[in-house]
Amino acid sequence: MSPDAVIDLGRGALTITVMLSAPLLMAALLTGLIVGLFQAATQINEQTLSFIPKLLSMVIVLVATGPWLLKVILDYTSNLITDVVPRVLGA
Numbered sequence: 001m002s003p004d005a006v007i008d009l010g011r012g013a014l015t016i017t018v019m020l021s022a023p024l025l026m027a028a029l030l031t032g033l034i035v036g037l038f039q040a041a042t043q044i045n046e047q048t049l050s051f052i053p054k055l056l057s058m059v060i061v062l063v064a065t066g067p068w069l070l071k072v073i074l075d076y077t078s079n080l081i082t083d084v085v086p087r088v089l090g091a
Contacts, residue, residue, distance in 0.1 A: 001087045009084070016076045020069055027061040028054050 035050040062069075 001084075005087065009080070012076065012080075016072065019072060023061050023065045023069075024058050027057045031057040 031054045032050055035053050039045065039049065
């Protein structure tokens, strides 16, 4: 397997990682921002207050995007197996 092929596989893996983590991270970011604004407006300084809304929003996003996330990772894994195995075995 050539170094260019390995770099392309690594780039694809990083791209898939970003695609899979982006919805959950964006949900946590937006929820944290909203809770932070609420805490600043009401002067409530409880650190654990943002945990439950973040957790709930991430669960909702995971349920909503779960089928898409599963399809993306399965397609990538299938393509990876069909590309790499013949190259490694020399076929």
